[in-house]
Every structure is written in C-alpha cells, then in structure tokens.
Amino acid sequence: AGPCDIYASGGTPCVAAHSTTRALFSAFSGSLYQVKRGSDGATTNIAPLSAGGVANAAAQDSFCSGTTCLITTIFDQSGRGNHLTAAPPGGAASGPNPGGVDDTAAADGAPVTLNGQKAYGVFVSPGTGYRNDATNGIAVGDAAEGMYAVLDGTHFNGGCCFDYGNGETSARDTGNGHMEAIYFGNSGVWGTGSGSGPWIMADLENGLFSGFNVKNNPADPTITNRFITAVVKGQPNNWSIRGGNAASGSLSTFYSGARPNASGYNPMHKEGAIILGIGGDNSISAQGTFYEGVMTSGFPSEATENSVQANIVAARYATTSMTSGPAISVGSHVSLRATTACCTTRFIAHTGSAVNTQVVSSSSASALKLQASWNVVAGLGNSACVSFESRDTPGSFLRHANFVLLVNANDNSKQFKEDATFCPKVGLNGQGNSIRAWGYPTRSFRHFNNSLFVASNGGPNTFDAASSYNDDVSFVVSTAFA
Ligand code: AHR
Ligand code: AHR
Numbered sequence: 001a002g003p004c005d006i007y008a009s010g011g012t013p014c015v016a017a018h019s020t021t022r023a024l025f026s027a028f029s030g031s032l033y034q035v036k037r038g039s040d041g042a043t044t045n046i047a048p049l050s051a052g053g054v055a056n057a058a059a060q061d062s063f064c065s066g067t068t069c070l071i072t073t074i075f076d077q078s079g080r081g082n083h084l085t086a087a088p089p090g091g092a093a094s095g096p097n098p099g100g101v102d103d104t105a106a107a108d109g110a111p112v113t114l115n116g117q118k119a120y121g122v123f124v125s126p127g128t129g130y131r132n133d134a135t136n137g138i139a140v141g142d143a144a145e146g147m148y149a150v151l152d153g154t155h156f157n158g159g160c161c162f163d164y165g166n167g168e169t170s171a172r173d174t175g176n177g178h179m180e181a182i183y184f185g186n187s188g189v190w191g192t193g194s195g196s197g198p199w200i201m202a203d204l205e206n207g208l209f210s211g212f213n214v215k216n217n218p219a220d221p222t223i224t225n226r227f228i229t230a231v232v233k234g235q236p237n238n239w240s241i242r243g244g245n246a247a248s249g250s251l252s253t254f255y256s257g258a259r260p261n262a263s264g265y266n267p268m269h270k271e272g273a274i275i276l277g278i279g280g281d282n283s284i285s286a287q288g289t290f291y292e293g294v295m296t297s298g299f300p301s302e303a304t305e306n307s308v309q310a311n312i313v314a315a316r317y318a319t320t321s322m323t324s325g326p327a328i329s330v331g332s333h334v335s336l337r338a339t340t341a342c343c344t345t346r347f348i349a350h351t352g353s354a355v356n357t358q359v360v361s362s363s364s365a366s367a368l369k370l371q372a373s374w375n376v377v378a379g380l381g382n383s384a385c386v387s388f389e390s391r392d393t394p395g396s397f398l399r400h401a402n403f404v405l406l407v408n409a410n411d412n413s414k415q416f417k418e419d420a421t422f423c424p425k426v427g428l429n430g431q432g433n434s435i436r437a438w439g440y441p442t443r444s445f446r447h448f449n450n451s452l453f454v455a456s457n458g459g460p461n462t463f464d465a466a467s468s469y470n471d472d473v474s475f476v477v478s479t480a481f482a
Contacts, residue, residue, distance in 0.1 A: 002026045002052055003148075003294060003308045004078065010304030012146055012296040015137035016274055017077040018084060019055075019292030021112065021119035022315060026052040028077045035060055035107045038457035038466065039067035045075075049117070057118040060107055066428060067470070068457040069107035070442065071122060074276070078294075080136040082274055087131035090171030090282020092160075095127060096460045102129035102277075102284060108425070109441030110152065110289045115316045121152065121291040122276070125440045126159060128287075129278035133169045138274060138295060139180070142267035144235035146300035149182050149293030150246045150312055153228040154382075156185040156198040157414075159285025163203045164293045165232065167275035171282045176264025178271055179205040179280040180239075182232045184288055193220030193254070200230040200243045200254065204265055205280055210241065211255040214262050220254040227291075227317040229309055234259075235299040237266045242302075244309060247317055251309045253302070287439065291317065322384040325426035325433045326477060330386060332376045333480035335360070338447050339431045340471040347372040348398075348445070348452060348475065350390060355398065355405040355452040360481060367392070369481035374398070380410065381421035385438050388422070391482060398422070400437055403461060405445065405452035427474035434473045444473040 004014035004025045017024040020033045031045035032055050044063045049056050060069065076082035089100030096103055109123030122130075139145035149164045156162065165181025168174050186197030190208040192215065193199040199220050201208040211217030220241060227246035233239060240256040259266035274295065278284050292312075300308075328334060336348040338357050346357035349372035360372045370392035379385035380397065388398040396409045399420040410416055421438035422445070428434050435445040437454045446455035448463040455473065458466035 001311065002028070003311050006307045006311060007294065007296050007300060007304060010301055012298035012300040012304060014078045014294045015080055015297045016082040016135070016295040018074045018276070018294070019077070020071060020074060020122055021291045022054045022114055023048040023052045024077050024292060024294060028052060030077065031075050033071055033075060034073035035064065035069040036072045037064055037067045037069045038469070043072060054114045054117040055119045057120055060120065064107060066430065068428070068442065070104045071107050072104055074122065074130060082132055082135045082138065084130035084132055084274060084276055087129035087275070087278055087282055088171055091173050092279065092281040092283040095129065095284060102282070103127045103442065104130070106441035111320050111322065112291065113318045113320045118320060121289050123289050123441050124162060124277035125287055126285050129282060129284055130276040131167070131171065131273065131278070133171065133273045135272050135274055137297060138166060138272040139297065140270050140272040142236050143270065144299040145180065146231070146233035146296040146298070147182055147294060148229055148231045148305065148308060150291040150317065151184050151228050151230055152289035153198070153223055153225045155287060155289045157287045158185060158187045159287070160187060160189070160283040161185070161203055161208065161279035162277060162286035162288035163279060164276050164290060165203070165274070165295065166270050167273045167280040169271045169273045173205060173281040174271070175269065176206050176262065177204060177269045179203050180232065180234050180268060180270050181275060182230045183208045184230055185286055190214070192216050193222065194218045195222030197222055199223065200228070200241055202232045202239065202241060203279065204260065207260070207262070209260045212257055212261050214260050217255055226319060229312055231305055233299055234268060242305060246312050248313055251305060319384070322382070322423045323425060325424055328376055328386055328424045328433060328477055330376055330378050333391065334374050334376055334477050335372050335480045336475040336477050339427070339429060339474045339476060340447070340468060343447065346447070346450070350407040353406045353408060355407060357447045357450045357452070362481070364481070366482060373480035373482045379421040379438060381418035382438050385421050385423035387420045391480065400454040403443060403454050405454060428470040429474040431474045432476035435475065445475065446472045448472060
C-alpha cells in the first residue's frame with residue numbers, strides 16, 4: 001500500500017498527493033511531474049518505474065542530458081487535478097520572472113535514493129514557489145483536514161515561509177486563520193519551539209504556530225534529521241503538530257489541543273488553495289526541500305499517521321552523490337579554464353573581491369598565477385559539495401551575493417557558508433565541469449563579459465542569457481598554476 005491507500009482505509013482520503021520521488025497510491029502509474037529543458041523548451045512527464053514505485057529518474061537524466069531542466073508541474077496523484085505549477089505574484093512579493101511569477105526548481109537539485117533507486121526532490125531556493133488557487137476537495141472554512149510532508153531537515157532558513165498546505169486563493173493575506181499549512185525552518189518572528197530550530201510549525205496566517213501559546217511551545221523540538229516527516233492537521237478548535245525521522249522510527253506528537261490563544265483562529269477560515277515553498281501571500285524568502293506530501297479530507301487518526309510513517313520509513317530515503325563529472329577533490333589546488341571559443345586561454349581569477357577571467361599561462365607573473373588558483377575544501381555549507389578558497393587570500397572564498405561571484409572573507413554565518421558552497425557536475429557543453437550553486441541549483445558559475453556570476457539558463461538577469469550558456473558555464477579544471 002502507499003500512504004494514500006493507508007489514509008483511505010482510515011476514512012480520511014487524500015485529496016491532493018504530490019511527489020517527485022514516488023507514487024503515493026499503490027496503483028498509481030501516471031505522471032508524477034513534468035520537466036522542461038532549456039535547450040529547446042520541450043517538456044516531458046516523469047512517471048514511476050512501475051505502478052506504486054519510484055520515479056524514473058533515468059528518463060529525466062536522459063531528457064535533460066547536456067542542458068538544464070526545471071520542474072514545471074508537480075502532478076496531483078489523487079485524481080482531483082490539484083496540480084502545482086509556478087506560483088503567481090502575491091500580496092507580499094512578486095517572483096523574479098516575467099509577470100511576477102516565481103521560479104521553479106532545478107530538476108537535479110535534490111538527488112536522493114529510495115530503496116537504492118535514484119530520484120529527485122524539489123529544491124526550493126528563495127524566489128521559488130508552487131501554487132494551485134483553484135482546487136477540488138481541499139478543506140475550506142473550519143472543515144477538518146490532515147497533511148504530511150517529507151522534507152530535508154538540513155535545508156532551511158529563517159525567511160518566510162517554507163510551507164506546504166492550505167493557503168489563500170488570492171495569494172494575499174486575507175487575515176488570521178485563512179491558512180493551515182506545514183511550516184519548516186528557523187524563523188523566530190512568530191512562534192518557536194525549544195532550542196534554536198529548525199522547527200515544524202503550522203502557518204495559520206499572520207503567524208507560525210508551535211502550540212497554544214502564540215510565542216513558544218517547549219515541546220516542539222528542534223529537528224535536524226536529514227529526512228524528516230512533518231505532520232499538521234486541524235478540526236474545529238483542535239489541531240496537532242507531529243514529526244519524526246523519515247528514515248527510521250516513529251512519529252512523536254509535538255502539540256495536540258485547542259487552537260492558538262489569539263483571535264481569528266477559532267473557527268478557521270481556510271480557503272483551500274495549495275502552496276509549496278512560499279507563504280500564503282507569496283512571501284518568497286524561504287528555502288527547503290520537498291520530497292512528497294499529501295493533504296486529506298477529514299482529521300486522520302494517529303494510528304493512520306503512524307502507518308503512513310512506517311510506509312515512509314520502508315521507502316528508505318537515503319542520500320546519494322551531489323556531484324558528477326571529473327572529480328574536483330578536496331585537498332587539491334585547482335585552476336578553472338573557460339571553454340567558450342572566445343576565451344579558452346582565460347581562467348577564473350580575482351582582483352580583490354571581484355571575480356573575472358584573465359589570460360594566464362605558465363609564464364605569467366607569480367601574483368597572477370596565485371590570483372587564478374584555488375584550494376578545494378569541503379563545502380562550507382554542505383560537505384557533500386565543495387568550496388574554493390583563494391590561494392593568495394587564505395580564509396577568503398568564492399561566494400555569490402545577488403548572483404554575482406565574489407571573493408570574500410568567511411564570516412562564519414550560515415548565509416556565507418551556503419553562498420560559498422558549490423556542487424560540480426558534468427560540464428553542460430561536454431567539457432570539464434559546470435559548478436552549480438548549492439543553494440540555487442538552477443545557477444552555475446558563468447563568465448559573462450569576463451566577469452563571473454552564478455547564472456541560470458535564460459533567467460531574468462542579463463547574465464542569464466540563453467545564448468552561449470552551455471559554453472559559458474563549462475570549465476576545464478586542472479592542477480593550479482600556483
Ligand atoms: O503566517 C506567516 C505568513 O504571514 C504567511 O505565510 C504570509 O501570508 C504572511 O505574510
Ligand atoms: O546570490 C544570491 C543571494 O544574494 C545570496 O544567497 C545572498 O547572500 C544574497 O542575498
């Protein structure tokens with residue numbers, strides 16, 4: 001059985017079921033998600049390998065070979081048509097794309113295995129969001145509902161709001177109680193749990209809630225497992241938060257009781273839109289990774305949720321390599337040569353904090369050789385990837401800020417470490433490596449007018465131009481000049 005078969009047996013059927021990693025009904029063999037590739041704009045749908053099984057990641061890999069791919073649709077497996085696509089602009093923010101539409105996720109940003117078979121999650125960077133404002137069967141008003149999501153417990157931030165669940169149909173903040181969604185992150189603006197976070201909380205609009213007290217529930221723990229199961233459910237004047245390790249063990253109940261001690265949340269005023277990766281008003285500052293999740297009609301029993309957790313554990317989520325292409329080994333010293341026809345004698349170098357390409361050779365002055373040489377160290381923000389320390393400025397690293405590549409001193413902040421973490425993959429033009437930003441997997445090192453950026457393929461910035469993208473993001477990596 002799949003999670004939604006279990007919910008159906010419990011009398012609380014799935015009315016939305018989203019996953020890029022696996023079928024959530026044992027009989028489901030339809031499309032899980034759609035990807036769109038950068039080379040020609042073509043799309044394809046990815047289905048499970050067999051009914052009830054893991055997604056056919058190999059079909060994605062072959063369709064996307066030698067180009068970029070975005071996850072354009074996450075299909076609803078429940079049969080109700082509650083598919084998720086790029087979120088429209090909202091009351092709080094507009095997305096970075098034409099019309100104010102949010103970004104969609106890189107198709108290869110969150111590789112994992114399920115029972116040893118490769119699949120991809122949905123890696124949400126700030127600016128990324130999915131939504132459906134015209135749903136079928138999702139709870140409205142004070143009606144009961146349940147939901148769970150499997151998330152990456154190590155990918156979060158304090159921005160508003162990495163959510164999955166029930167939001168406003170207008171993408172506007174229409175008041176307290178107009179949302180009921182799972183939140184995951186370490187925002188301390190509204191509620192908190194114990195420790196410094198991240199926490200599973202409920203976004204009920206104009207507040208992230210951990211329990212009855214609007215500020216703090218010490219029974220809502222900091223949770224940091226690599227894979228987590230997050231549960232939120234609500235019925236008239238009663239709701240719960242539950243959670244646990246999605247890779248082993250059982251769920252714990254972090255809160256169960258009355259609605260929060262503030263006006264506007266009892267009764268609730270749910271509107272029935274579905275959001276992923278954003279707040280109800282399209283606040284787009286948060287990050288996180290989503291693998292699977294559902295919303296139910298009715299208030300699921302703990303016994304039903306415990307069986308769903310056992311099913312998730314049996315799916316055996318596990319990590320896999322975050323990199324591909326020629327090895328860029330920790331402890332090595334490297335130089336990175338451009339491969340675009342204009343520029344094959346140019347290497348990534350820095351002039352102070354600015355990062356550029358410069359013509360360097362074995363006969364260059366030693367200072368220039370050092371400017372174009374980098375120590376490869378374990379990724380400061382994720383040791384499955386790498387960081388590049390300047391050879392002539394120890395303690396300073398390549399990092400992006402506003403998608404411009406810089407050399408800056410490590411200030412030890414979470415933001416710096418993540419901005420300085422890069423996951424090399426096979427070069428898009430077939431040469432060397434493309435060096436994608438860990439936190440923005442749609443973006444890779446790109447030289448553009450001899451300056452360095454982290455660029456997406458055809459995105460909104462000048463340096464995102466699709467023309468010559470594959471060549472500009474492919475670098476041959478060799479032993480350092482110095
Ligand atoms: O409730 C927290 C956030 O507040 C909601 O997600 C958003 O709509 C509002 O800005
Ligand atoms: O480069 C993109 C983002 O811009 C970085 O993550 C952040 O430091 C800055 O806001």
